[in-house]
Amino acid sequence: MDYQPRLDEIGRLLFGVLDAPQQLQALPAFAEVDAALMQQVLEEAGKFVASEIAPLQRVGDEVGARFEAGQVTMPPGFRAAYQAFWQAGWPALANAPEDGGQGLPAVLEAVLYEMLSAANHGWTMAPGLLHGAYECLRHHGSEELKARYLQKIATGEWLATMCLTEPQAGSDLGLVRTKALPQADGSYRVSGGKIFISGGEHDLSDNIVHFVLARLPDAPPGPKGLSLFLAPKLLPDGRRNGVFCERIEEKMGLHGSPTCVLRFEDTMGWLVGEPHRGLNAMFVMMNAARLHVGLQGIALLEAAWQKASAYAAERRQMRAPGASETSLIQAHPAIQRILSTQRAWVDGGRLLAYRTAIELDVIKHHPDATRREAAQRWCSLVTPVLKAAWTRQGFLGASECLQVFGGHGYVREWGIEQIVRDARITMIYEGTNEIQAIDLLLRKVLPDGGAALGTLFDELAADGPLPAGLTQRFAQLRQLAARLALAASYRNDLPYWVADDFLQAVALTLLEWAGTRIAAETPHWQAPARALHTWVLPAFALHLQIIEQQLAETETAAPTPAAA
Incomplete structure (x- = not known):
């Protein structure tokens, strides 16, 4: 039950919903990057991941890295796989040709690392910082340092x-x-x-x-x-x-x-x-890493879903409602609810992450300053949401997928418990999820009273018709941002108490937008769409209620204009 890249599902989002080739060909740097080229790269990446990286998942966990006398020996097969990885040019996918790279779009690199993380998170940690290190050195290093180290890092x-x-x-x-x-x-x-x-x-x-x-x-x-x-x-x-x-x-x-x-x-x-000014340079690495950590959450949830879905299609237990004999457990509503809910999170997260990767290239290469500004706004607001909300769901959702196995999930035989353990760290590193929530609310939303967030919502609304419920959520978050900005002016600790709930509310809103886009283009997405609206989106009201309660207490105690 090794992870298998599902290129049909990835392509449906990348080519069908996002129309990535058309967006990228509008950038001079990628004028010759068409759908056929992108598909070819993804197919070769999928073959490499499935044949070379996924089979090392279990040995990486059970043997692990070993330390002796200051030296670290990696698990069997890891070095050979890494040497094959860099020599095939995979780390250099999105780097500049003059640095030894292939000059391809960042979204292809994003999909590559999503597949790698799903196949073998432990192995993928090794090359995971390469692109951030490359960007850091490229933008901040001296010419002498770049001459000595840049190409070695760019190529991996x-x-x-x-x-x-x-x-x-x-x-x-x-x-x-x-x-x-x-x-x-x-x-x-x-x-x-x-x-x-x-x-x-x-x-x-x-x-x-x-x-x-x-x-x-x-x-x-x-x-x-x-x-x-x-x-x-x-x-x-x-x-x-x-x-x-x-x-x-x-x-x-x-x-x-x-x-x-x-x-x-x-x-x-x-x-x-x-x-x-080291943090300025270091944050180039960290910002690049945060998108990829969000993708790790999506990837690990996909890997867990694949195992749970395969097991549910084989395991027979009890009678499903309306059945006359024992049924495959995939027929039971409780199992359908788990699998459909995680599918909604995976597909919605993918759409948001892939668009973020496209926007990163827009920032670098689009000739129109207004379009670059919009792309920067998207990345600034969406990246902390992806990192925090989807790593959280990666862990919680993987645990839900383990539940599909019952007791068999708790033992090592099926490999699902490894995914749960591996996923937990994503909520902590590259800035804890609490830090991401504080970054979103205190640094990205409150300084302008929510204006940038409101503009982002306007841009999402301009993409196509939206359901009334989503339009209402946009309005509620705009009003909430404005009230929080005012209340924070006389209670400066308030945003820290509600930052996580605000981020989760934004995440659910973005997930609904993504789900709306997917459902419009993908007729067979009915089960995830139902799960999204029935079991996921009701949490939006809970997060708003928590924030409203804190706001009400603060606004009641607010100083009068005369007292102020």
């Missing part, structure tokens, strides 16, 4: 890490203590410790390029004092740099991905970007 010959977290500095990066001392030759010596570093040490690639947040001697306190440094495992002359893996974590899941504790000891590194 060398893997990369993002070294932010320290024991005392998780979401609050202002607490980072790692130091960097300037040297006479223009390099720096980095010293400090980092934790939770995915792929900090391994044997997949011959070198590992670490991007490290650290403080210069004259750095001001807090996050504005952080600088970013490139510190490779192996120096240009082949010597081992002062980067040491002290241990790998024993984790709930993702056993095939080593999560490392790294010690930087007088490590030679080079500044990336400007001094004290």
